[in-house]
Amino acid sequence: MSVVGIDLGNLQSVIAVARNRGIDVICNEVSNRATPSLVSFGGRQRYLGEAAKTQEISNYKNTVGSLKRLAGRTVSDPDVQEYEKKFIAGDLVDVDGQVGVKVSYLDEAQTFSNIQLIAMYLSKLKDITAHEIAGPVSDCVITVPGWFTEIQRRAVLSAAEIAGLNCLRLVNDLTAAALGYGITKTDLPEDKPRNVAFVDVGHSDYSVSVASFVKGQLTVRGTAYDKHFGGRDFDNVIVEHLAAEFKEKFKIDVYTNQKALIRLRVAAERCKKVLSANPQAPVNIESIMDDRDVQTIVNRTDFEEWASHLFTRTEDTLKKAMEVAGLTVADIDAVEMVGGSTRIPAIKTTISNFFGKPISTTLNQDEAVARGAALQCAMLSPVFKVRDFRVNDICTYPIKLEWTKSPEDDDTEIVVFDNNNNIPSTKMLTFYRSEPFTLEAKYANPADLPRGINPWLGQYTIKDVKPTANGDPAQVKVKVRLNIHGIFSVEGAHTVEEKVVEEEVTNKDGEKETKKTKKLVKTGDLKVVSGTTSVPHTVIDQYAEKESQMVASDKLIMATEAAKNSLEEYGYDMRDKIMGPLSDYIDPGIKDKFAEDLNTVVDWIYDEGDDQPKSVYVEKLDSLKVIGTPVVERYREAEERPRAANSLMETIQRVTKEAMSGDDKYSHIAPHEKQDIVDRCDRARRWLEEQLAKQEKVPKCETPILFARDISKEEEAVVAFATPILNKPKPIPKPAADESTDSPMADSDEKNEDDKAEKKDEMDID
Incomplete structure (x- = not known):
């Protein structure tokens, strides 16, 4: 069974698996340890991950990124319109009440929701994992930002279900990193906790989490987030300044050309990475637009000045996290950083100065979250045994329940799960009602949510409520739960009554x-009737069916392309070889016709054969191989036959030499048996010479009469005949006679008689 952790990133994702008593980060099809979070659509198929990255510029209108940022959003969401729209070239549209994209797929306009897009990408990650572990993939843990709301979390869970993944837990990314940090520590204290601040500056957001560690346990104390502070914002700073510079210097406006803007963003990202380790970075973009090449130099000091408004925001999130955790800077024992953007020197300096201590480098900045997710998956999986380590995560946003005021109530709402409430958590609420009633779940502080997210979580109607027998309101117990994914639900409801019951107890005298x-x-x-933010199962089923069809179509297209490439490769390769090394091994009467057929196939592929069914390519290849395969086999036989013959002759010489040797280790073997070996070797030698002589008379272009496999069989027969004889063990030598007496026979007989008597006595003993 697979145990997989997926760090679902906005720019790229990392996959880790638990195996070989450890956690491995796996590589994708091009040997990269991170896979671009992109989905692209073409006229014949989809392109996912690395394949989509190669088309990011040429097929920009049908290539979609920022998948994680779209999760659970609507097209009218202010964040989508003001932020995400800048990073997605395609048309954003409404799909089943969610934000989606309109693209050209299979040469027709189609729309896909954000859940479908994430599912497509997760399907790709699933395929990468299955190929690496050579087995099916099911159970996984997926990381999400801690600031994700319920509707966003439900979107990721639905996407995982569509992709055929069983998500055991949606874990907050910094909680996963903290797990990976703590579970490997053997020096954690047993009483006073070790407080560690985890800072994650990723591609699109900034998270801080403060966790306390004791032996066998971590507890998240507080978190804070800046939802619009990440690597892409620093990239955008460079883009804006270089766009202005190019407009003045080269008279081009990249904002008027989408391809040019994408090229500049790619260059800006590369520039930012170079500046993280160097004082300056060159920027060179060939043919950015209007056949113009541009180049410039960016200094780190200039970059830090351009982005100063971003750097000043770094401390704000740190202060908030410390405030929520109820700790001071002096209470922090270590600072761990993850996320690619934490490599920016100014960010590292700001964070280090805030805490007054150097930044720790215990964790791998790019892979720590995925490793922690894989560990969490192993802990939840029944087939893995992991060191006991408890993870106490917390609720990011307080959740309240509201209801219509009734005569029995003074209040109309209650905060059920407050800020920093443990996840998972279950509570029992008591109501007094004489009739059915409805509860509405909402986030208590809407201002803290991502912009555009509706604070409403669900509506739950408690049915079948009736007064008690004496007419009083019934006491109703409602069970509410914040599950392991951070999703709220009403688990059930029931009525209770106060009754007098008889119990048997033991008194002080020990009597019942x-x-x-x-x-x-x-x-x-x-009965509880629920209405939540989850996508209806009928819609999920439709999405799953559509995804299954697209996966099958993609596989067929890839198989067709593979068949086409095989035909093309065979045509070129065989055409050259029959005029070269294979020339003597093909019948001259068909050689020219075969060469013509090969040329025809190659030309056909680049003409009307460019888009044909797989069966057509397979049929043409098979028809060519009817002629080509025997030619190749005759050539291979001509190459392998001498090697097989030499091997047989060497074996004959070795075995004959051993049989005729005067070596003491063969002295016990009868002469006639040795002669049998020599005769058998001689027969094999004569057979080989006769067969080789006959083969010499056969033209190279005809089927051989002597095959390398026949020679190998003869060699095996010689070895099988000689080995048992040559390996026959020597007989055990007879014991030497005892010369200490004058009458050994008499003594021996007497001794034997004594022995027999002794044995008889022994046998008579019960």
């Missing part, structure tokens, strides 16, 4: 007696 006590007794389950 019956005692009457009042207890709350469950009297009946109540």
Whole structure:
């Protein structure tokens, strides 16, 4: 069974698997340890991950990124319109009430929701993993930002379901990093906790989490987020300044050309990475637009000045995290950083100065989150045994329940799960009602949510509520839960009544007696009708069916392309070889016709054969191989036959030499047996010479009469005949006679008689 952790990133994703008593980060099809988070659509198929990256510029209108940022959003969402729209060249549209994209796929306009796009990408990650572990992939843990709301988390879970993945947990990314940090530590304290600040500056957001560690346990104390502070914002700073410079210097406006803008963003990202390790970075872009090449130099000091408004925001999130955690800077024992953008020197300096201590480098900045997710998956999987380590995560946003005021209530709402409430968590609420009632779940502080996210979580109607027998309101217990994914639900409801029950108790004298006590007794389950932010199952089923069809179509296209490439490769390769090394091994009467057929196939592929069914390519290749394969086999036989013959002759000489040797280790073998070996070797030699002589008379272009496999069989027969004889063990030598007496036979007989008597006595003993 697979145990997989997926760090679902906005720019790229990392996959880790638990195996070989450890955690491995796996490579994709081009040997990269991170896969671009991109989905692209073409006239015949989809392109996912690395394949989509290669088309990011040429097919920009049908290539979609920022998949994680679109999760659970609507097209009218201010964040989508003001932020994400800048990074997606395609048309953003409404699909089933969600934000989606309109693209050209299979040469027709089609729309896909954000859930479908994420599912497509997860399917690609699933395929990468399956290929690496050579087995099926099912159970996984997926990381999401801690600031994700319920509707965003549900979108990722739905996408995983569509992709055929069983997501055991959606874990907050910095909680995963903290798990990977703590579970390997053997020096964690048992009493006073070790407080560690984890800082993650990724491609599109900035997260800080403060965790306390004791032996066998981590507890998240507080978190804070800047949802629009990441690597892409620093890239955009460079883009804006270089766009202005190019407009003045080269008289081009990249904002009027989408391809030029994408090329500049790619160059800006590369420039930022170079500046992280060097004082300056060159920027050279060939044919950015209007056949113009541009070049410039960016200094780190200039970059830091351009982005100063971003750097000043770094401390704000750190202060908020410390405030939520209830700790001071002096309480922090270590600072761990993850995320690619933490390599920017100014960010590292700001964070180090804030905490007054150097930044730790215990974790791999790019892979720590995926490794932690894989560990969490192993801990949840029944087939893996992992060191006991408890993870206490917390609720990011307080959740409240509201209801219509009734005569029995003074309040109309209650905060059920407050800020920093443990995840998962279950609570039991008590209501007094005489009739069915409805609860509405909402986020308590809408201002803290990402812009555009509706604070409403769900509506739950408690049915079948009736007064008690004496007409009083029934006491209703409602069970609410914040599950392991951070999703709220009403688990159930039931009524209870206070009844007098008789119990047997033991008194102080040790005697049994019956005692009457009042207890709350469950009297009946109540039906709960729920309405939540989850996508209806009918829609999920439609998405899953559509995804299955697209996967099958992609596989068929890839198989067709492979068949076409095989035909093309065979045509070129065989055409050259029959005029070269294979020339003597093909019948001259068909050689020219075969060469003509090969040329015809190659020309056909580049003409009407460019887009044909797989069966057509396979049929043409098979028809060519009817002639070509025997030619290749005759050539290979001509190459392998001498090697096989030499091997047989060497074996004959070796075995004959051993049989005729005067070596003491063969002295026990009878002469006639040695002669049998020599005769067998001689027969094999004569057979080989006769067969080789006959083969010499056969033209190279005809089927051989002597095959290398026949020679190998003869060699095996010689070895099989000689080995048992030559390996026959020597007989055990007879024991030497005892010369210490004058009458050995008499003594021996007497001794034997004594032995027999002794043995007989022994046998008679019971």
